[in-house]
Structures are given as structure tokens and as C-alpha cells.
Amino acid sequence: MTYNVLFTIASIIRITEKGTLWQNATTAVPHPPDNRNNMPEPIKESPPDLASLNREKARLRLIGILVLAAGLISAGLVYWLGNRAGNARLDQYEEARIRAETRQMQILYGTSGGLTEDLTNALRRPGAQALLIAVVSGMIAAGCFYLGRPFPDNEEANLTEK
Numbered sequence: 001m002t003y004n005v006l007f008t009i010a011s012i013i014r015i016t017e018k019g020t021l022w023q024n025a026t027t028a029v030p031h032p033p034d035n036r037n038n039m040p041e042p043i044k045e046s047p048p049d050l051a052s053l054n055r056e057k058a059r060l061r062l063i064g065i066l067v068l069a070a071g072l073i074s075a076g077l078v079y080w081l082g083n084r085a086g087n088a089r090l091d092q093y094e095e096a097r098i099r100a101e102t103r104q105m106q107i108l109y110g111t112s113g114g115l116t117e118d119l120t121n122a123l124r125r126p127g128a129q130a131l132l133i134a135v136v137s138g139m140i141a142a143g144c145f146y147l148g149r150p151f152p153d154n155e156e157a158n159l160t161e162k
Contacts, residue, residue, distance in 0.1 A: 050151075057148040064144030071137020075130040082126020 098121055106114040122128050 053151070057150060060144045060148030064141040064148060067137055067144065068141035071133055071141070075133040075137070078133060079126050079130035082129065 102114060102117050102121070105117040109116070123132075
């Protein structure tokens with residue numbers, strides 16, 4: 001910190017005809033004058049090709065269809081495999097174990113622990129898992145459909161004129 005302060009104080013600023021020159025003990029870096037005429041021209045982009053944009057939008061719609069189909073199929077499989085008929089004694093034991101765990105969580109962590117335990121138990125059920133998979137895949141597909149929507153007629157005319 002002290003070195004930087006001393007270095008800054010020891011630096012010399014000179015004004016020349018071309019602008020300012022920042023000099024220190026090692027280098028001299030010229031700063032151009034504040035003249036807007038020396039600024040480079042902005043890069044002009046070519047107008048987008050309508051056919052390539054339509055291909056990209058069609059690809060996005062196809063991706064949306066595939067994501068939605070894969071999500072619905074996987075949600076159906078999760079639900080179907082999770083709800084297969086199991087052993088009735090095992091189901092009773094599982095319910096008793098969950099009740100005991102929930103009670104223990106409420107004793108140790110209070111109401112927030114009980115709510116957290118209820119949420120994790122709800123997410124273990126195949127119906128909730130299938131619903132979550134379907135909703136997430138639907139949201140991703142909706143985003144793809146939104147980004148892949150076709151151009152309005154007046155916007156296509158504007159793109160071809162440029």
C-alpha cells in the first residue's frame with residue numbers, strides 16, 4: 001500500500017500536443033486525445049439470413065417436442081414402476097418407520113424439522129416424482145417452443161428488405 005502511494009506521488013503527468021502522457025520510472029504510455037474522429041467505425045453486421053433463422057427455429061421446436069416426449073415417458077415410467085404392487089407387510093412396516101422418523105424429527109428440530117421431513121417424504125413418493133419430472137420437462141419444452149415460434153408476417157418482410 002505504501003509503495004503504491006509513493007509510486008503514484010513519484011509519477012509525473014505531462015500534457016503534450018497529442019494528449020496526456022503518463023510517465024513513471026519504468027514506462028511511458030501515451031493516451032490519445034479526446035478526439036471522436038479517431039474512433040474506429042462500428043462493425044456492421046450483415047442482415048440475418050431468413051432461411052437459416054427459420055431452420056434454427058424449427059430445430060428449437062423439434063428439441064421442445066423431444067424434451068416433452070422424453071419427460072412424459074420418463075414420468076410415466078417412474079410412476080408405473082414406483083406404484084407396482086409390493087408386499088403388504090412391507091408397506092405397513094414402511095409406514096410405521098416413517099411415522100417414527102417424523103416424530104423423532106419433530107422432537108429434535110421442532111416444527112421446521114417436521115415440515116422438512118414431510119417434504120422429503122412427499123418427494124419420495126412416485127406420484128410426486130413423476131409430477132416433478134413432467135413439470136420440469138414441460139417448462140423446458142415451453143421455453144423451446146417460445147424461442148422457436150415462427151416470425152410474424154410483417155417481421156419477415158422487414159428482414160428481407162434489409
